[in-house]
Amino acid sequence: MMKIEAIIQPSRFDSVKDALREIGIEGMTVTEVRGHGRQKGHTEVYRGREYTVDLLPKLKLEMVLPDRLVQPAVDTILKTAKTGKIGDGKIFLSRVEEAIRIRNEERGENAL
Amino acid sequence: MKHLGGKCCLLVSMVLAAVPLLARQTPASPATSASSAASSATPEIPSAIADKLKDLDQRVTAAQSAGDNAWMLVSAALVLLMTGPGLALFYGGLVRRKNTLAIMMQSFLLMALISVLWALVGYSLCFGGNGPVIGGFEHAFLRGVGAAPNPDYAGTIPQSTFMIYQLMFAIITPALITGATAERMKFSGTVLFLTLWFLVVYAPLAHMVWGKGGLLNASLGGKFPTLDFAGGTVVHISSGVSALVCALYLGKRAGYPKQPMPPHSLVLSFIGACLLWVGWFGFNAGSALAASSLATSAFVATHMATAAAAMSWSIAEWIKNGRPSALGAISGAVAGLVAITPAAGFVAPMPALAIGFIAGLVCYFMVTKVKALFGYDDALDAFGVHGIGGTVGAFLTGVFAQQVINPIFGAGKPTGGLDGHWAQVGNQLVGILIAWGFALVGTLVLLKITDMITGVRVSEADEIEGLDITQHGEEAYNLES
Numbered sequence: 001m002m003k004i005e006a007i008i009q010p011s012r013f014d015s016v017k018d019a020l021r022e023i024g025i026e027g028m029t030v031t032e033v034r035g036h037g038r039q040k041g042h043t044e045v046y047r048g049r050e051y052t053v054d055l056l057p058k059l060k061l062e063m064v065l066p067d068r069l070v071q072p073a074v075d076t077i078l079k080t081a082k083t084g085k086i087g088d089g090k091i092f093l094s095r096v097e098e099a100i101r102i103r104n105e106e107r108g109e110n111a112l
Numbered sequence: 113m114k115h116l117g118g119k120c121c122l123l124v125s126m127v128l129a130a131v132p133l134l135a136r137q138t139p140a141s142p143a144t145s146a147s148s149a150a151s152s153a154t155p156e157i158p159s160a161i162a163d164k165l166k167d168l169d170q171r172v173t174a175a176q177s178a179g180d181n182a183w184m185l186v187s188a189a190l191v192l193l194m195t196g197p198g199l200a201l202f203y204g205g206l207v208r209r210k211n212t213l214a215i216m217m218q219s220f221l222l223m224a225l226i227s228v229l230w231a232l233v234g235y236s237l238c239f240g241g242n243g244p245v246i247g248g249f250e251h252a253f254l255r256g257v258g259a260a261p262n263p264d265y266a267g268t269i270p271q272s273t274f275m276i277y278q279l280m281f282a283i284i285t286p287a288l289i290t291g292a293t294a295e296r297m298k299f300s301g302t303v304l305f306l307t308l309w310f311l312v313v314y315a316p317l318a319h320m321v322w323g324k325g326g327l328l329n330a331s332l333g334g335k336f337p338t339l340d341f342a343g344g345t346v347v348h349i350s351s352g353v354s355a356l357v358c359a360l361y362l363g364k365r366a367g368y369p370k371q372p373m374p375p376h377s378l379v380l381s382f383i384g385a386c387l388l389w390v391g392w393f394g395f396n397a398g399s400a401l402a403a404s405s406l407a408t409s410a411f412v413a414t415h416m417a418t419a420a421a422a423m424s425w426s427i428a429e430w431i432k433n434g435r436p437s438a439l440g441a442i443s444g445a446v447a448g449l450v451a452i453t454p455a456a457g458f459v460a461p462m463p464a465l466a467i468g469f470i471a472g473l474v475c476y477f478m479v480t481k482v483k484a485l486f487g488y489d490d491a492l493d494a495f496g497v498h499g500i501g502g503t504v505g506a507f508l509t510g511v512f513a514q515q516v517i518n519p520i521f522g523a524g525k526p527t528g529g530l531d532g533h534w535a536q537v538g539n540q541l542v543g544i545l546i547a548w549g550f551a552l553v554g555t556l557v558l559l560k561i562t563d564m565i566t567g568v569r570v571s572e573a574d575e576i577e578g579l580d581i582t583q584h585g586e587e588a589y590n591l592e593s
Contacts, residue, residue: 044374045433047443047493048480051372 001096001109002070006061007033007089008081013059015080020063023072027112028063039087058089064096066109173268177261180268183403184277190394191280195219195287198391201384202446203291204588206492209376210578211295212588218290218302222283225303226310230279237315238278239265242325244335246316251275264324264332266401277398278318285314285347291494292355295373296365296575299583301568305558313350313554317547321346328543331520338543339513339520339527339536341410342399344454344506345547352499353551355490361559362568364489366575378439385442389418392449396456409517410456414449417468421448424472432480440476447475447497451505455512458520458527463512471504503544510540 008016013030020028034055041054065073074091082088101111157165200219204212226234233252239262241248251257254275262271286306293302320326321340328345330337340346365373375381396414400407425444426436451471452464459467479496490496513528513536515521526533562568569575574582581587 045435045437046374046439048484049369049374051374 001064001066001099001112003062003064003094003096004070004073004077005092005094006077006081007035007058007091008061008077009083009088010057010059012081012083012088013061016061016077019076019080020073023069023076025063025065025069025073028061031060031062033058033060037087037090056087064099064112066112177268177270180266180402180404181270181273183407184266184269184273184398184401187394187398188273188277188280190391191277191284191398192223192391194388194391194395195280195284196223198384198387199284199287201380202388202442203294203381203384203492205377205380205382205384206291206375207294208373208578209589210580210587212376212580213586214299214579214583215290215294217299217584219287221303222287222306225307226283226286227279229307229310230275230282234282234310234315235275235278237311238282238318239275239323242323242333243319244325244327245320247319247323265322268402274401277401278322281343281347281395282310282314282318285343285351286310288348288351288494288498289355289358291492291498292359292490293362294491295579296362296491296569297358298567298570299579300566301562304566305562305568308558308561309354309555312558313354313551314346317346317350317550320546321543328546336539336542336546337521337536338506338539339458339509340454340506340543341457341509341518342396342453344450344502344509345543348450348453348498348502349506349544349547350551352495352497352502353548354555355494356488356499357552357555358559359488359490359495361556362489364487365491366572368489369484369487375439382438382442385445388449389445392418392453396453400457406457406518409460412461413456413459413464414452416461416464417452417455417471418445418448420465420468421445421451421472421475424469425476428473428476443479443493443497444472444476447471447501450475450498450501451508453502454506455509458509458513458518460514460517463508463514463530467505467508467512470508471501474504475501503548506540506544506547507537510537 006016010032017028034057036054036056039056041052041056044051044053061077063073070093074093077091098107099109099111100107196219200216203219204216207215231254233249235254235257236249236251237247239247240251257271257275259270259272261267261269262274265271266274286309289306289309290297290302320328320334321338323329324332326332326334328334328336328338328340330339338345367373392414393411397407397411400410422441422445425447426441429440430436448468448471451467452459455464455467475497478500479493483490483493483496509528511529514531515523515525515527518527519525521527521533527536529537559568570579570582
């Protein structure tokens with residue numbers, strides 16, 4: 001089991017989500033986040049006063065998948081989330097020790 | 113600001129027009145009486161006709177009063193709408209989220225506080241008596257203010273209507289000042305200061321400009337007849353200049369100007385500005401004090417100036433920043449509304465466009481450049497928009513006023529500079545100087561007094577936590593509920 005955390009451009013979310021569903025990924029958790037990597041922020045001007053906004057809105061997708069689905073999922077995200085411009089986000093992968101379904105206490109991949 | 117001449121002409125002409133109608137009824141009466149009336153040839157009108165004329169006269173007066181009163185009551189409500197929710201939303205959106213309720217509460221408080229003061233002494237101090245500087249106590253506790261008109265000010269509407277209409281101006285004026293004290297003034301200090309300010313600065317200025325015998329009154333025997341149709345000096349210069357004094361006295365907000373303090377909701381400000389635009393028709397067109405053609409003229413001038421100022425501020429911003437902002441457009445509109453206020457009932461639509469256009473540019477320059485240059489923290493630009501816009505408007509009124517729009521100095525006598533009466537520009541300058549001086553000195557003294565009694569500024573810890581929680585014990589946006 002692996003956890004995929006993908007930080008993506010909000011505008012790409014629908015394409016990413018639809019493409020993941022097509023390859024059989026059923027569940028995910030989505031959070032609205034703010035942050036920045038190499039992408040610079042933008043300036044806002046209110047009555048002549050300039051403010052630099054460097055934390056930009058992004059979406060964070062989290063999903064825990066059985067190993068066989070991890071590579072297809074990563075490929076799908078790479079394909080659909082990419083605009084080719086700076087600020088497209090990142091994907092992080094990590095091992096997951098255990099998963100437990102709260103309703104019936106199923107464990108392991110069965111709980112996903 | 114009083115324009116009874118046109119109304120009286122209308123009334124007389126209606127009565128005269130009615131005479132032939134009545135005369136045509138006489139052939140229906142017996143031939144003998146008709147011939148005897150003709151043979152006597154005296155100018156005396158038969159009593160039946162005289163009675164009819166008198167009756168008609170009363171009906172015409174009542175009809176005019178009904179029309180004027182309807183418009184003035186609506187106007188009064190529109191001017192109240194400017195403070196709440198108009199100004200409350202406009203200012204509320206411009207502050208940071210932790211101070212939203214506090215700034216709205218200040219506007220709302222004034223709706224209540226000034227109303228009570230107005231009934232007790234305020235109206236009388238502004239419009240009772242005929243001294244040069246301040247009114248008297250003849251209408252204290254609203255004594256003698258009822259259904260009968262007060263012919264000095266508005267001869268066709270109940271004095272109660274005039275009184276409640278003028279009250280709405282007294283409410284919004286101190287509310288404008290809260291734009292400069294925003295995000296750091298104590299609520300107790302605000303209440304005390306604005307109470308004193310209303311009695312010591314607003315009431316005398318309102319009397320000087322609008323009251324009978326006032327030093328600056330243009331139509332009721334002022335020494336320096338200053339043209340101020342709807343409150344350029346009384347409302348906007350007084351509040352704007354006082355706002356500057358407050359900003360300087362209070363000092364900068366903690367973190368200003370290093371820490372970013374962007375408006376927390378321009379949506380609220382946008383709605384507020386649109387309500388101000390609408391409410392201002394009551395403010396300016398209502399200042400004709402009648403449902404007259406002058407009210408229409410002021411309505412049109414107000415609208416055109418506002419539109420032009422929204423354009424000019426946006427154009428300036430577009431050139432300077434490459435993008436015109438919503439905040440810029442609505443700020444420009446308010447600057448235009450302020451500048452046309454003294455001129456509304458004196459100028460034609462084309463000069464109104466010019467006044468608005470100039471005011472938009474000047475206020476843009478003040479707010480974006482001059483404020484940064486001097487470094488004072490006029491948090492929501494009450495001085496930059498109202499003080500400067502009001503001054504520009506009061507000055508340009510002297511330039512553009514025309515007697516064809518409003519023959520306030522008598523039929524055929526020129527009013528403004530371009531009309532051939534350049535001395536009026538001098539009168540306007542006197543009015544502007546007196547309003548500036550009065551507001552500067554009065555505000556400084558009253559702030560000192562307030563500072564000694566309640567204090568004016570919250571502690572830095574309270575300021576950082578926000579005035580909503582520390583002054584009122586509540587939050588505008590409760591995210592846990």
